[in-house]
Amino acid sequence: MTGLQDAARDLLQSGEAAVVIGFGGGSAGGARPLMVRDPTSVGDLIFDDRCVHNLAVYLLKPEVKSLGKPAIVGTQAVLRSILQLASEQQVKDRDVIALIPEADGGVRRLETLGEIEGAVSKPDAVLSPEEQNCLDEIASLSREERWRFWQEEFSRCLKCYACRAACPMCYCSQCIVEVNQPQWIPVPAHPLGNMGWHLVRAMHLAGRCVNCGECARACPVDIPLNLLNQVIEKEVAEQFGGKAGLSATASYALSTFTTDDKDTFIR
Amino acid sequence: MARIGVFVCHCGENISATVDCAKVAETMSGVPGVVHSVDYKYMCSDPGQTMIRDAIKEKNLTGVVVAACSPRMHEPTFRRACADAGLNPYLCEMANxxxxxxxxHEKSEATTEKATDLVRVMVEKVRRNEPLFPIKVPVTKTALVLGGGVAGIQAALDIANAGHTVIMVEREPSIGGHMAQLSETFPTLDCxxxxLTPRMVEVAQHPNITLHTYSELESVEGFIGNFNVKIRKKARHIDETLCTGCGLCALKCPQKKIPSEFDAGVGTRTAIYVPFPQAVPNKPxxxxxxxLYFQKGKCRVCEKVCPTKAIRYDQEDTIIEADVxxxxxxxxxEVKGCDFFPEYGFGKYPDVITGLQFxxxxxxxxxxxxxxxxPSDxxxxxxxxFISCAGSRDPxxxxxxxxxxxxxxxxKHAMLYKHKVHHGKAYVFYMDIRAGGKMYEEFVRRAIEEDHVSYIRGRVSRIYEEDGKLVVKGADTLLGGRPIDVRADLVVLGTAVVAGEGAEELAQKLHISYDPYFFFAEAHPKLRPVETNTAGIFLAGACQAPRxxxxxxxxxxxxxxxxxGLFSQSELSRExxxxxxxxxxxPLFSKCVGCFLCESACPYRAIEREEIKDRQxxxxxxxxxxxxGLCQGCGTCVALCRVKAIDLQGFxxxxxxxxxVAL
Structure with missing residues (x-):
């Protein structure tokens, strides 16, 4: 902990970073995102098992961007997000410093995208056992049953757009649901509008989702959105190879063609 | 307020036989914004077009929908008619x-209803159409001809004789292609x-043609009228300005047993070589x-004997850039080799040869x-x-x-053989004789009747060697499938014509489509046979199909x-x-968030990056x-853009x- 706080203080004092995006203590014993700009406040930074949220979502928020160069407390999900954002031209080399708390209390500091690429590991077990059970169950359903399952899940959606707000890949300045000339996706939270929103969002994330699970975590009505995205990511990886968030220069699976792409998805 | 005219065509009986055209017109006249709605027997006829022109003028139409055939047929006709009457042509749409x-569909109420729906859809579209204006792009009046065979030579000479400059690129050391390898040509048996060689010389001497032999296309960028190409001129290891083509180097070269590509492997050449005596250019x-020098580091005989000191062992490939x-x-x-046929010995019998070798x-x-x-003894x-259909027509x-x-x-081979070996016997195994062409059938009849070539309808199942002879086991299907064994000295396979080596790679470089056999695809098999789907790129010869x-x-x-035709204008109008x-x-400036995922999706590389700057x-x-200039309007980027920051004009x-919604 002190290692992280020291590193944050150094960065802020030297002016190398204008803000440190990290975690602080929250209500009910939880952790919440914390933006530290004053070197004397670094004592508020914490890092423990409660700190699971993907902080990378703040990197592109205009309010945070206007503060100056950020340093960010990096979990693997944050690193993957930074790389994916870089491949989409949203983060440039040396735009952000990543601080990785180590098990021994020290901190690894990553300055460049290349260093981040070196530090990122392949996302493997990002699901909890319950989530994995749920996924297995969905997989065992027939096509029609699966459709009904998701209809059921989406029927609870309030269209609060918390999934969008929590997702680091949802950085569009005007989301498709706010485009109303024409209004492709119905606004009301009725079954058609909900289905339209979630399917479009899932497609917009296909090949881009870094599987941080933030959408499901943010959902107030517990729709397991991350499972939908996770399966699509798996499909994309199988069909076109590659995974989102492992390289700052990766090409987008859905807009590139290679001769060894499979065509089994054409039925 | 929109003032839309609807014109329903009967197309003789093509449409009116199953669709009640008058009813469609009547229904459409009740749609808000439609101020004129009529039907007529042939909208594309002159009176039909006049109806449209008159209505535009009399009723001040702001949009026109012609319900008729596919826009691929008559969209230009009707758009021109609208333009004649002063309406922007892009305010005219066709409902197919x-x-x-x-x-x-059969004749029924539902068919008429569907036709009405199709028209209604286009009315809603036209209501939102904006006037569009053709895009003007300049034209570089230089053509690039890829390939120096007879197709490339003819195309280059025709373009050059029309007064335009031509750059010809040939992969081999000489132009001439396969035609230069042939002995005589059917159906006239002229050499x-x-x-060919006079044409080759003409290419070399033509002031408008720049010839790059032993060169390959490296890359192509740009679009019709404005391509930028890079050509890799492979190192000949010869200073072409000094070389006189005397041939002393090839004469003295100690490596003499290399199978000659020009002789299709039945002859040999040296390591420094000119492929054939009439090669253009005549430079080795x-x-x-x-x-030996490149492989073992010793020899340099050619350097010693060259009277003009033209040998350059250290020469490297150069890249030439050009705008075309x-x-x-x-x-x-290419033709398939004999090794393609297990039943004919996998190419291990030297006396089983291809047509090109013959x-x-x-x-x-x-x-x-x-x-x-x-070839053996x-x-x-x-x-x-002679065996035809060796590989071809064989699923x-x-x-x-x-x-x-x-x-x-x-x-022709059988005939030439009989002319050279009068007492010899020639057999042709065939599936069908396909001799469609001027004087072709007569030519084949001559081979059979005057030169006594034995034509046997049937396929050869197997060839094997016995006592220095090749036993050809076939069947005569005209005699009820009677087995026939011929003990032959030489077997010539009419092997399949296949796409040239590297055709797929080249097609991808040029962004043109190709068929499953890697022959380049034409834009339309009947009406646009020499165009490709990429504007400004044309096809000639057997790269498209066997010819x-x-x-x-x-x-x-x-x-x-x-x-x-393309070069006849100084600028091009594009849709x-x-x-x-x-x-x-x-502060938004654009819905575009600059993720540039569209950049890699664009098949025409038309997406560029634009910086929006403030006054400082x-x-x-x-x-x-x-x-x-590059965009072809395919709409891939539109589909890919998450925020719909891209729109396709007209769609x-x-x-x-x-x-x-209108449906």
Whole structure:
């Protein structure tokens, strides 16, 4: 902990970073995102098992961007997000410093995208056992049953757009649901509008989702959105190879063609 | 308020037989914004077009919908009629009630209803159409011809003679292609080289043609009228300005046993060589894979004997860059080798040869000086079997098409053989004799009737060697499948014509489509046979499909006519149906967030990056920009853009949405 706080203080004092995006203590014993700009406040930074949220979502928020160069407390999900954002031209080399708390209390500091690429590991077990059970169950359903399952899940959606707000890949300045000339996706939270929103969002994330699970975590009505995205990511990886968030220069699976792409998805 | 005119065509009976056209017109007259709605027997006829022109003027129409055939047929006709009457042509749309309705449904109420729906959809679209104006792009009046065979030569000469400059790129050390390898040509039996070499010389001497032999296309960028190409000029290891073509180097080269590509492997060449005596240019190349100096570091005999000191062992490939306005792909074909046929010995019998190898044996300039000698022992072949459809028309071999030239050249081979070896026996095994062409059937009859070539209808199942002879086991299907064994000295396979080596790679470089056999695809098999789907790139010769010389030459002239037509204007008008990136007021500037995922999706590389700057020159945002010269209006970027920051002019999101809602 002190290692992280020291590193944050150094960065802020030297002016190398204008803000440190990290975690602080929250209500009910939880952790919440914390933006530290004053070197004397670094004592508020914490890092423990409660700190699971993907902080990378703040990197592109205009309010945070206007503060100056950020340093960010990096979990693997944050690193993957930074790389994916870089491949989409949203983060440039040396735009952000990543601080990785180590098990021994020290901190690894990553300055460049290349260093981040070196530090990122392949996302493997990002699901909890319950989530994995749920996924297995969905997989065992027939096509029609699966459709009904998701209809059921989406029927609870309030269209609060918390999934969008929590997702680091949802950085569009005007989301498709706010485009109303024409209004492709119905606004009301009725079954058609909900289905339209979630399917479009899932497609917009296909090949881009870094599987941080933030959408499901943010959902107030517990729709397991991350499972939908996770399966699509798996499909994309199988069909076109590659995974989102492992390289700052990766090409987008859905807009590139290679001769060894499979065509089994054409039925 | 929109003032839309609807014109429903009967197309004779094509539409009116199943669709109640009068009713469609009547229903549409009740749609808000439609101020004029009529039906007529032939809208595309002159009176029909006059109806449209008059209505535009009299009723002040702001949009026109013609319910008729496919826009691929008559959209230009009706748009021109609208333009004549002063209406922007892009405010005219067609509802396809023929191919999409009357032709595919029975006569019924529902058919008429569907036709009405199709028209209603287009009315909603036209209501949202904006006037568009053609895009003007300049034209570089230089053509690039890829391939120096007879197709490339003909195309290059035709373009050059029309007064335009031509850059010709040939992969081999000399131009001439396969035609230079042939002995005689059907159906006239005139010497192939005698008719080709004057053309080769003409190419070399033509002031408008720049020739790059031993060169390959490295890359292509740009678009019709404005291509930028890079050409890799492979190192010949010769200073071409000093070399006089005396041939002393090849004469003294110690590596003499290399199979000659020009002789299709039945003759040999040296490591420094000119492929054939009439080569253009007559400058040798060093085949570094077989040169002793390049392989073992010792020799340098050519350097010692060269009287002008023209040998350059350290020469490297150079890249030549050029701007061209049009490209003609004339890269030709290959023939399958004998090793493709397990039933004919996998190519292990030296006396089983391909048609191309027979051409070299029969050629006066070939390794046997025109005598039909067996490659194995050099004796004169007394019995020769010719097998057509070796590989072609054989789904089991994966080549389902007809190679087209084999029937004719095998008849020619048999004839040439009989002219050279009077007492010899010639057999041709065939499936069908395909001799469609001027004087072709007569030619084959001559082989059978005057030169007594034995034609046997049937296929050869197997060839094996026995006592120095090749036993050809076939069947005569005209005699009820009676088995026939011929003990032959020489077997000639009319092997399948296949796409040239590297055809797929080249097609990808040029962004042109190709068929499953890697032959380049034409834009329309009947009406646009020399164009590709990429504007400004044309096809000539056997790179498109198996072709004989007369067809190749006429197609090459056709491609040249297209190029010359393109070059007849100083600027090109292009359809304004292109993508545009949305722009709006600050602080958003554009819905585009600059993720540039569209950049890699664009098949025409039309997406560029545009910096939006403030007055101090600081970059506020980087957004996508569509190069209007490159964009072909395919709409891939539109589909990919998450925020719909890109719209296709003439097919905007709003228009498509309105069309759907109207249904």
């Amino acid at each position: 009630v023929r191919e999409h309705c009357s032709w595919v 192939s080289q005698c008719i 190349v060093i085949d570094t894979d077989n040169c 306005g049009a490209i003609v792909a004339a890269t030709g074909f 051409e070299r044996l029969a050629s006066a300039s070939g390794p046997t000086l025109g005598e039909i000698r067996r 050099g004796t004169i072949a007394e019995t020769v079997v 089991a071999k994966g080549i389902e098409y007809c190679s087209k030239i084999c029937c004719m050249y095998l008849a 004989d010389i007369p067809e190749t030459v006429s197609q090459a002239s056709g491609a040249a006519a297209k190029v010359v 304004p149906v292109i993508a545009v990136v949305h722009r709006t007021a600050p 020159g600081r970059v506020l945002k980087v957004v996508a920009k569509v190069n209007p 905007t999101n709003e228009q498509v949405f309105a069309e759907l």
